[in-house]
Amino acid sequence: MKESTITQEIIAAHNLTREEYEQVVAILGREPTYTELGIFSVMWSEHCSYKSSKVHLQTLPTSGPAVLQGPGENAGVVDLGDGLAAVFKVESHNHPSFIEPYQGAATGVGGIIRDIFTMGARPIALLDSLRFGPLADARNRYLMGGVVAGISGYGNAVGVPTVGGEVCFAECYSGNPLVNVLCLGIAPVDKLFYGRAGGIGNPVFYVGAKTGRDGIHGATMASETFDEKSEERRPTVQVGDPFREKLLIEACLELMRTDALVGIQDMGAAGLTCSSCEMASRGGTGVEIDVRLVPRREEGMTPYEVMLSESQERMLLVAREGAERIVQKIFARYDLDAVVVGRVTADGLMRVRDGKRVMAEIPVKGLVADAPVYRRPAVRPAWQDEVQRLDLHQIPLPRECGEVLLRLLASPTIACKATVWERYDHMLFLNTVVGPGADAVVLRLKGTERGIALAMDGNGRYVFLDPCVGGMIAVAEAARNVVTSGAEPVAITNCLNFGDPTRPEIMWQFAEAVRGMAEACRALRTPVTGGNVSFYNETMGQAIFPTPIVGMLGILAHIDHATTPGWKGAGDVVVLLGQTREELGGSEYLKVYHGLIQGRPPTIDLDLERRVQQCCLEAIRAGLVRSAHDCSDGGLAVALAESCISEPERHIGVEVNLSETGRPDALLFGEGQSRILFSLREADLGRLEAIALRHAVPITILGRTGGSRFLCTGRTFTMDLPVAALDQAWRGSLPTLLRQG
């Protein structure tokens, strides 16, 4: 087979700059072959190399007492005690989901699941953070419908429950939806596996589905912005087969119980290329692969295509020499291919052969360690001051606060998402103690009395208005969500969705957001264990809101600490932890009611945040708290309303009086941080006050639960609504919006 000669056009089509190409030639000491050019192009793509983000990511705290594995492996690992470890990571599949929503989302789910079981963990939970444009647009409804169906279709059939997540809406996601998927697995601490190729001469196995032409250059596609021709990219989106992945999970976990396995890694982005050279890089070895031995489902594939295919449900593993039969026997039981395609070598080279012919011979170090790293220029955008400017005197007060509340409850970002998560199996494995719809998901940890809490959060609007503060809030709010569920925040995984990093203002947003996140992670003692960066989220030059998504993992000392937002009975006292300031910048209220995306996001004092969280946890552990809910989107009024209606079979009203002075809309709908809404028995109030005093956390008694009305009064306003009306606005909104057209 004759390979194409390298021309300027071919280099450009591979997304390599002139300088990068010169570096390739320097590493090789000669011009690359066509296959080698393809390999460099995917390994040095933004998606695989993190070349624009690396210098910033290095500033994030990554170690802590519970962290067993930080960034750099397939997923992060946290110690859960009792010999168990949590393996978790979030990853984006934004670009493929825009081009082909069903398969894009489905293969996003499949990919992150492989990252988890490759470490020896059984995947037990998925969460997804989704962003779409407004549902008035038919195309956005199509994208959302496809993404939700893809997550449902793949996740349910692969047998990993989708236990939670979030869905938000804003105009900027119309041309570029976000699909971030988090997977959690549980592994024995002493049986973790790593993506390392060790033991010179050991066999390299290809296992799982056969290779086709799908997904070639998927990683490169994910490293470009979109234009009107993006639809033509449909062939670069892979097609998923959840059934095969289910078999792959079971076969790999079974193999991991033997002593045959040395190292293992999934073939995700950049397929066989990335998995083989990353394994060799981590192992400090070389690797040799004969593409002729790779199982294929299409005829006439070139070595280039085999190396770059992103066909799904495939793994690369290194077994102990002499243990080949063990591997083959296990995979045969599941009717999966398991073929020795190469060997671990001592020469530090990635050598690709096609039978006897050598198609590529590249130093592994050149592909991974010596990949380009850029400190790209970062400049604060000229418009930043303009969007931050907000004069509250110019904002008219709403005539009827009750009407505002109903509109906020019906706003799709706030509204009940049951119509989405009822399409996901969220109960499999019998762990889901608190399911989707609460502040965080709570799972029991079988074999212990403890539990795990997981939350995903990230308010792109705040980050747009002030990237540093927005980054802090993303971490703080995710931690708060875990705390209100009864868990101690332990560690995060993050997915950083931004625009084109070669634009200085995008790079500034990125650098600032990471700075804010790093500061919050340090203050709240929640190190980063890994994650993913997704740049180039732009269509026709229009970038999304910078949207860092935080996936927070917490541990409940006892599963009985699990706490939910809904009131538990009539006659309980309603209390607010923290302090309400007169803040409206960046709020959902300003956007929904006044059509403004304006001002500075709420201020955050990380020291107060930590004290509020500690106070909340202590009160929950003392058994004082009947319900707990984070005050976030829509402010205190929405938090109160949600507590009345969040449990469909138990609606309970509330009567509160807010005595503060100041604008009623700021008081009710402002999104001031570090605030938690509690309900508790009156008899326990004294004990709560003592705990709050010890943590120097202000608390305010707001009122009492009970009845069937939502009654909220203040100095200048009264809201009096039947709870059923709140429920109708909140629960009915999304199904109606999705049905239109």
Add this chain to the structure above:
Amino acid sequence: MRFGIIVFPGSNCELDCQWVVERVLGQQADLIWHKEKDLKDYDCLILPGGFAHGDYLRTGAIARFSPVMKAVERHAEDGGLILGICNGFQVLCEAGLLPGALLRNTSLAFICRHVHVRVENTATPFTTACRPGQVLRVPINHNEGRYYVDPETLRQLNEKGQVILRYATTGGEITDGANPNGSLDNIAGVCNEGRNVLGLMPHPERAAEALLGSTSGLLLFESIVRSGRTASPMSR
């Protein structure tokens, strides 16, 4: 009592069924890979939920040809108990061990949520622990759960007391609003004429612990264990 749980490639509720049988009920439960051809000494077989063989072609359509199914049929003929949950129900229908078929939900969407079902017949080995007309709160989790059967068979099912569970309101009324998937006559579970094979779309194993929100599914498992105590397994 010995339970055997059949594991098809693509099954995914086998570990949950094993958990409930062993940890909650204190009975024995073995996992049986679908390539097994010999099933001896089991009192009750469970066909768990999931996506057997990927549910490609049609739910349960490939699974009925799995090597283990011959032995499952013999177990049924010998009067042994078989419980088919969700995908297991679909497989039993395809295999002809239960009448009817499960079509796509009328909403054309997968549904996972708690529903209520009313116990229509307590005189079966699966329901003796229930009160007549008792309403159980159990989750459903399926895309193809709309039970359908021809009118003549439906008449016979009703006549012979083979409809075991119907979707109902919390108060036990059989209404369209309480029917989540469009099942004929709100049917959620049926048994064979010999009453030793039960198929149901709801997942009783997901409603077996208070921590997870409901314990009413446990009644079905307790009934099975109770029937094992009264009947001598050797007499079959």
